[in-house]
Amino acid sequence: MAARRSRAGVPAVVGGVLGALLLAGCSGTANGSEGTEGTEGTEDGTDTAAEGGACAPEDVVLVGQVRNQTNPYEAAWLEGGDAFAESVGLEQQTLTYDGDSQQQQEQIRQVLAAGDMSCTVINALPNGDSDTTPIVAAADEAGAWLVTQWNKPADLDPAEYDRWIAHLTYDGQESGYQIAKAIFEEMGGSGGVVALQGILDTAAAQDRFAGLQRALEEYPDIELLDEQTADFDRATALEVTRTLLTQHGDAIGGVWAANDDMALGALQALEAAGVDGVAVAGIDAVPEALDAIADGSMTATVSSDGPWQGAIGLAMGYCAATGELDVASVDADDRAFYAEQFLITADNVAEFSDPELDLDELSCDSLFSRATGPIAGS
Numbered sequence: 001m002a003a004r005r006s007r008a009g010v011p012a013v014v015g016g017v018l019g020a021l022l023l024a025g026c027s028g029t030a031n032g033s034e035g036t037e038g039t040e041g042t043e044d045g046t047d048t049a050a051e052g053g054a055c056a057p058e059d060v061v062l063v064g065q066v067r068n069q070t071n072p073y074e075a076a077w078l079e080g081g082d083a084f085a086e087s088v089g090l091e092q093q094t095l096t097y098d099g100d101s102q103q104q105q106e107q108i109r110q111v112l113a114a115g116d117m118s119c120t121v122i123n124a125l126p127n128g129d130s131d132t133t134p135i136v137a138a139a140d141e142a143g144a145w146l147v148t149q150w151n152k153p154a155d156l157d158p159a160e161y162d163r164w165i166a167h168l169t170y171d172g173q174e175s176g177y178q179i180a181k182a183i184f185e186e187m188g189g190s191g192g193v194v195a196l197q198g199i200l201d202t203a204a205a206q207d208r209f210a211g212l213q214r215a216l217e218e219y220p221d222i223e224l225l226d227e228q229t230a231d232f233d234r235a236t237a238l239e240v241t242r243t244l245l246t247q248h249g250d251a252i253g254g255v256w257a258a259n260d261d262m263a264l265g266a267l268q269a270l271e272a273a274g275v276d277g278v279a280v281a282g283i284d285a286v287p288e289a290l291d292a293i294a295d296g297s298m299t300a301t302v303s304s305d306g307p308w309q310g311a312i313g314l315a316m317g318y319c320a321a322t323g324e325l326d327v328a329s330v331d332a333d334d335r336a337f338y339a340e341q342f343l344i345t346a347d348n349v350a351e352f353s354d355p356e357l358d359l360d361e362l363s364c365d366s367l368f369s370r371a372t373g374p375i376a377g378s
Contacts, residue, residue, distance in 0.1 A: 064313070123317065145165060147168070165336070179302060181215050280299055
């Protein structure tokens with residue numbers, strides 16, 4: 001199956017999004033707080049239909065939150081959210097927190113302070129594992145629908161919550177292992193590599209590095225010369241790679257990066273230093289990485305399909321809010337699951353270079369079609 005990427009334009013950050021949400025929450029219409037036609041209100045004025053997961057489609061509020069839009073993977077995530085929102089006649093409210101956990105939590109608090117949250121959907125990328133717990137607690141208390149992705153503590157289980165629909169991630173050890181093997185094979189099975197790690201307080205970074213270590217055990221003639229964190233950031237990776245080139249020089253035959261943005265930063269450093277013939281791989285399948293694989297300057301990437309992630313989280317929430325998905329009936333293995341991913345090399349990059357978001361995969365009866373199994377430890 002090929003990854004799919006929406007062609008919709010990347011949205012600008014909505015400067016007044018929190019104010020807009022506050023107004024929506026207080027208006028009595030955006031979240032159904034005054035009831036919809038054909039529904040009964042309780043004596044205290046709440047909407048029993050909304051409480052039961054039967055919001056009118058036009059009353060659903062869709063919120064997508066990522067770190068930033070300078071990372072092309074996260075920009076693609078927001079593209080996917082926009083495409084889904086447009087398909088159901090709504091707009092995605094976008095929030096970015098620049099990798100600042102405190103800012104992320106404050107944004108969530110402000111969104112959830114906007115009144116009746118029973119028709120609000122949040123699709124969030126927690127900054128780190130420790131950030132997921134307060135997000136879940138706040139959304140649960142407010143009664144908002146929530147989908148989280150990538151980062152959560154192993155002992156935090158969506159199945160124990162009514163409105164935390166799902167947490168999805170990818171088998172990071174497998175993706176880290178796959179790109180490591182691609183690099184090692186490109187190097188002929190011997191030589192030195194350096195590793196660029198992501199944000200260390202994330203399961204994604206930890207698991208991907210474990211995948212590299214697993215591959216190293218299978219290739220005894222490959223030496224890990226050095227490993228440094230570059231925080232999933234291109235500019236940081238550029239500077240770190242410059243330093244690593246100074247320290248290790250011609251001994252570097254490969255650069256393993258925990259995401260494409262860092263891999264692209266490493267490529268910039270290699271090009272600036274006039275170094276070629278170094279195998280470089282990352283994860284995320286962002287357009288620039290696909291182009292680099294196509295022209296031979298990059299070896300491999302793994303697609304987690306950012307546009308699908310941005311869309312599927314909102315689709316799950318939308319289906320739950322409108323009553324088309326009964327969260328209580330979802331299998332426990334699908335409440336915290338690994339999603340399908342794809343290794344991309346020069347052999348198959350053409351299949352991934354011009355994809356589109358498949359809206360059929362976002363229908364309420366297809367929401368878990370990419371689930372490959374429960375997250376270990378969940």
